[in-house]
Amino acid sequence: MSDNPEKDVYDVxxxxxxxxxxxxxxxxxxxxxxxxxxEYIGSLKHYLKVSDKExxxxxxxxxxxxxxxxxxxxxxxxxxRKILRHILNNTQPENLFQFEMRFYPNLLKLIQDxxxxxxxxxxxxxxxxxxxxxxxxxxxxxxKDVDQIVGPNLExxxxxxxxxxxxxxxxxxxxxxxxxxxxIIKVLEPRI
Numbered sequence: 372m373s374d375n376p377e378k379d380v381y382d383v384x385x386x387x388x389x390x391x392x393x394x395x396x397x398x399x400x401x402x403x404x405x406x407x408x409x410e411y412i413g414s415l416k417h418y419l420k421v422s423d424k425e426x427x428x429x430x431x432x433x434x435x436x437x438x439x440x441x442x443x444x445x446x447x448x449x450x451x452r453k454i455l456r457h458i459l460n461n462t463q464p465e466n467l468f469q470f471e472m473r474f475y476p477n478l479l480k481l482i483q484d485x486x487x488x489x490x491x492x493x494x495x496x497x498x499x500x501x502x503x504x505x506x507x508x509x510x511x512x513x514x515k516d517v518d519q520i521v522g523p524n525l526e527x528x529x530x531x532x533x534x535x536x537x538x539x540x541x542x543x544x545x546x547x548x549x550x551x552x553x554x555i556i557k558v559l560e561p562r563i
Contacts, residue, residue: 380411381435384442391449397466405469408443412436458482501559509544511553512536520547 383401390398401407415432454471457464458479467475512534519529522540531537536556539547547553 380407381439381442384439384446388442388446388449391446397450397453397464399466400468402469408439412439454478498559500562502562504558504560506558507541508538509541510536510538510556510558511544511547512556513553515552517547517552 387398387400387404415436450468450471454464454467454475455478459482464475513531513536515533517529517531519527520531520539520543521527522543524540528537528539528543539553544553544555548555
């Protein structure tokens with residue numbers, strides 16, 4: 372680093388922003404970027420607390436804090452757009468930064484849930500003139516492996532593997548769905 376740490380931090384951030392802008396995928400960010408930014412901005416803010424706010428040096432340091440903050444926001448806004456593009460294209464991004472690794476699974480789950488809701492709505496519209504078949508049994512798809520299940524009539528069902536489809540007593544099926552073991556498959560017939 373040179374004698375001017377402000378220029379160094381700004382130059383590093385500017386270079387990272389430029390690379391991120393030019394790169395198709397996420398660039399690898401330095402592991403210690405967050406720590407260095409906190410130290411740098413912390414030292415500037417400390418200087419601003421103890422200095423005369425009317426001096427040229429204080430104004431330069433305030434401008435440096437604003438410039439670095441703006442670059443950080445722009446850099447991570449670019450990265451967020453790329454992460455969203457990966458999620459929408461069902462591809463896994465590489466080079467996620469520390470906090471991005473924490474929020475990525477949550478964002479992915481939200482988009483998946485959104486797509487499932489849209490699919491359910493589209494299905495509901497397509498089958499609006501249909502009605503559910505009335506039965507004491509429900510058709511289910513297993514989400515997990517299950518050894519055996521004892522139904523309300525003490526009849527034993529199973530074992531089942533994830534992905535298996537079976538017909539179970541309605542009460543048992545609803546209880547297993549609440550426990551996230553199965554997903555109930557609605558069986559429909561045309562309304563007469």
